[in-house]
Amino acid sequence: IAFVLLDKIRDPWADHYDLALRLYRVKTNAELALGNYDAGYKLGDELCEHSKTPIDALPTIISKVAALSNENKRTQSIEVAIETSQTMLGVYPKRGIVWTIIKELVWIKSYFRRHKDKDILEMPLMTDPKHLFSMRLFSQIITTAIQNGRITEWLVATVKSIRLTIKHGICEHAALAFTFMALLSVGQGDNKGAIRFANLSSSILERTNGESTKGFVYVVCCATIYGWSESTAFCMDLLRKGYHAAMGCGDIEGGILCISTGNAHAYYDGYPLQELYNTLGMLQDEMKLYNLDVNKHVALQFKNGISMMLGQKPIDWDEFENFGDTHRSITESDEVLDEKEATYPLTYGLSFRILICILFSKFEIAEKLCKRLQQKVDLKQDPAYETQTNAYMYIGLVSAGMYRQTKRNKHLQVLRKMKKMFVNFCNTKGKSCTNRALILRAELKSLTTKPQDWRMVKRAYDLAITATTDLGEPFKSIGHPHEAGLTSELAGNYLLSVGQTKLAGQYFTSALYFYQRWGATVKVNHFQAHRKKYIDQNQLRELHRSYPGAAPSSGGIVQFGIDNIDSNQNDLAYSLIHGSTGISSSSVTTMTIGGGKDSSNAKDGRSIDFSTDGENYDDEDGDNVSVLSDMS
Numbered sequence: 001i002a003f004v005l006l007d008k009i010r011d012p013w014a015d016h017y018d019l020a021l022r023l024y025r026v027k028t029n030a031e032l033a034l035g036n037y038d039a040g041y042k043l044g045d046e047l048c049e050h051s052k053t054p055i056d057a058l059p060t061i062i063s064k065v066a067a068l069s070n071e072n073k074r075t076q077s078i079e080v081a082i083e084t085s086q087t088m089l090g091v092y093p094k095r096g097i098v099w100t101i102i103k104e105l106v107w108i109k110s111y112f113r114r115h116k117d118k119d120i121l122e123m124p125l126m127t128d129p130k131h132l133f134s135m136r137l138f139s140q141i142i143t144t145a146i147q148n149g150r151i152t153e154w155l156v157a158t159v160k161s162i163r164l165t166i167k168h169g170i171c172e173h174a175a176l177a178f179t180f181m182a183l184l185s186v187g188q189g190d191n192k193g194a195i196r197f198a199n200l201s202s203s204i205l206e207r208t209n210g211e212s213t214k215g216f217v218y219v220v221c222c223a224t225i226y227g228w229s230e231s232t233a234f235c236m237d238l239l240r241k242g243y244h245a246a247m248g249c250g251d252i253e254g255g256i257l258c259i260s261t262g263n264a265h266a267y268y269d270g271y272p273l274q275e276l277y278n279t280l281g282m283l284q285d286e287m288k289l290y291n292l293d294v295n296k297h298v299a300l301q302f303k304n305g306i307s308m309m310l311g312q313k314p315i316d317w318d319e320f321e322n323f324g325d326t327h328r329s330i331t332e333s334d335e336v337l338d339e340k341e342a343t344y345p346l347t348y349g350l351s352f353r354i355l356i357c358i359l360f361s362k363f364e365i366a367e368k369l370c371k372r373l374q375q376k377v378d379l380k381q382d383p384a385y386e387t388q389t390n391a392y393m394y395i396g397l398v399s400a401g402m403y404r405q406t407k408r409n410k411h412l413q414v415l416r417k418m419k420k421m422f423v424n425f426c427n428t429k430g431k432s433c434t435n436r437a438l439i440l441r442a443e444l445k446s447l448t449t450k451p452q453d454w455r456m457v458k459r460a461y462d463l464a465i466t467a468t469t470d471l472g473e474p475f476k477s478i479g480h481p482h483e484a485g486l487t488s489e490l491a492g493n494y495l496l497s498v499g500q501t502k503l504a505g506q507y508f509t510s511a512l513y514f515y516q517r518w519g520a521t522v523k524v525n526h527f528q529a530h531r532k533k534y535i536d537q538n539q540l541r542e543l544h545r546s547y548p549g550a551a552p553s554s555g556g557i558v559q560f561g562i563d564n565i566d567s568n569q570n571d572l573a574y575s576l577i578h579g580s581t582g583i584s585s586s587s588v589t590t591m592t593i594g595g596g597k598d599s600s601n602a603k604d605g606r607s608i609d610f611s612t613d614g615e616n617y618d619d620e621d622g623d624n625v626s627v628l629s630d631m632s
Contacts, residue, residue: 277303
């Protein structure tokens with residue numbers, strides 16, 4: 001109504017400038033937030049045209065920059081932000097970009113060597129409007145450039161934000177800059193520095209009551225830093241908080257990214273597929289509601305991958321072999337993505353298909369997809385926990401499968417390389433991927449150990465399965481049931497090959513239970529058809545009766561569906577490797593195969609010490625369980 005009445009005034013900008021400015025600003029923000037971009041841009045341009053000072057125009061320009069990013073017009077968004085920060089604020093360099101980055105990074109590193117975190121957090125709050133607008137523009141450049149692969153731009157914005165903070169005081173946008181300094185530290189192999197900057201960003205958010213940057217801060221921290229060392233529950237809690245904060249501030253893109261990151265954690269950690277499928281549907285509905293293009297192709301690949309495992313979409317092996325060759329295979333439309341835009345949907349699309357190939361022993365197709373993943377995606381430059389650990393685990397598992405089929409040493413060498421990489425991850429980045437390191441270790445042992453030493457291999461599989469499941473309260477909640485099922489199946493296959501048919505049946509039954517817990521209908525049906533004679537139905541019923549895998553009640557799109565993951569999962573697995581949990585080996589046998597005890601695994605009543613049980617656990621490469629567990 002107020003806007004309609006304002007239009008009736010002959011020259012509102014001359015007669016009622018302050019009122020017109022406020023109304024146009026509110027109306028512009030509302031249209032852009034609702035996805036009515038053309039109307040919002042038109043109103044914003046009129047406001048900027050009549051603004052008396054740059055400070056009056058800057059809030060609307062920043063809203064336009066964010067809206068362009070929401071429309072997936074990231075290049076244009078970055079260009080507008082840089083031009084504004086150069087012409088109106090004079091804070092973004094026009095030349096000597098590389099020298100500026102190097103000079104500022106050297107200064108920043110020197111500063112943080114000489115100062116403690118307390119010195120940073122006790123700085124005064126930033127109050128100057130010009131500096132605050134500069135920080136807001138830098139934040140927008142950082143978040144947009146990182147998604148568009150514009151490394152130079154986000155580096156400039158990050159180092160300039162840190163310099164402004166140290167010189168003029170802290171604000172909530174400084175938290176984002178510190179987060180990306182953490183990301184930069186990860187890329188340089190400085191994991192301690194990364195954790196320091198990440199913790200500083202959280203402390204700055206707390207001190208400034210920051211809400212507008214919380215979504216992006218938590219997405220980056222959970223995906224690239226905390227994911228390596230903290231539990232899924234910890235990361236999910238941060239992502240929920242980030243979602244609420246972002247949506248409450250009108251940062252729709254940040255909120256959607258929180259959900260997408262949560263979905264990635266949920267999928268790769270084996271959350272029940274049907275629940276996750278429902279959540280993805282709600283995510284796509286929310287994106288349509290806000291006319292948001294960001295991450296829509298990633299959401300499409302997630303939904304396709306889950307649909308295939310649920311049996312709602314047929315598995316087409318020919319489509320698998322050709323996936324990623326054309327844009328249509330990624331977008332399922334005529335839309336053409338540039339190389340940077342295609343990276344994440346391509347990564348997830350390939351990753352889902354590789355896992356499905358592994359589950360159905362289609363190793364020749366999986367090998368082609370792994371090569372395509374390594375050719376088109378620079379995994380070493382992607383510090384995300386889920387991206388790196390899953391890709392490298394899949395490459396290792398595919399190499400093991402190919403070695404079994406071809407006996408070619410090149411595949412065994414790749415498996416060894418992947419296992420060593422995980423040992424390094426565990427010792428330098430954090431213990432979250434312990435279970436994946438142990439899965440590859442068990443696979444390597446199964447291929448390099450003499451048949452008469454099968455007990456050693458069985459014990460390695462037991463350790464991997466136990467580290468994969470939740471030991472806090474056996475089977476009340478299970479972490480990574482898909483990986484537990486796959487490892488149980490691999491163990492069963494190995495035991496079958498060395499003539500231990502009865503034991504193999506126990507592992508196959510356990511694998512079926514895990515797959516059912518995961519909700520992978522197609523895999524369950526295939527597995528039952530091919531391993532039916534080995535399945536102990538009494539054991540299976542007992543597992544479901546004693547440890548029902550009821551999915552948690554879904555709290556909707558912001559719940560991310562992870563309410564049943566026990567935060568002690570990885571700590572307990574870590575303790576188990578040290579042999580300090582007090583869990584007897586018979587308990588491990590019962591938990592991993594759900595049935596009778598194997599006397600070869602005995603020493604009942606004693607805590608397990610897998611590195612000193614009378615057998616040589618050293619691998620040919622020279623590392624052992626104690627190396628994997630040296631993560632303190």
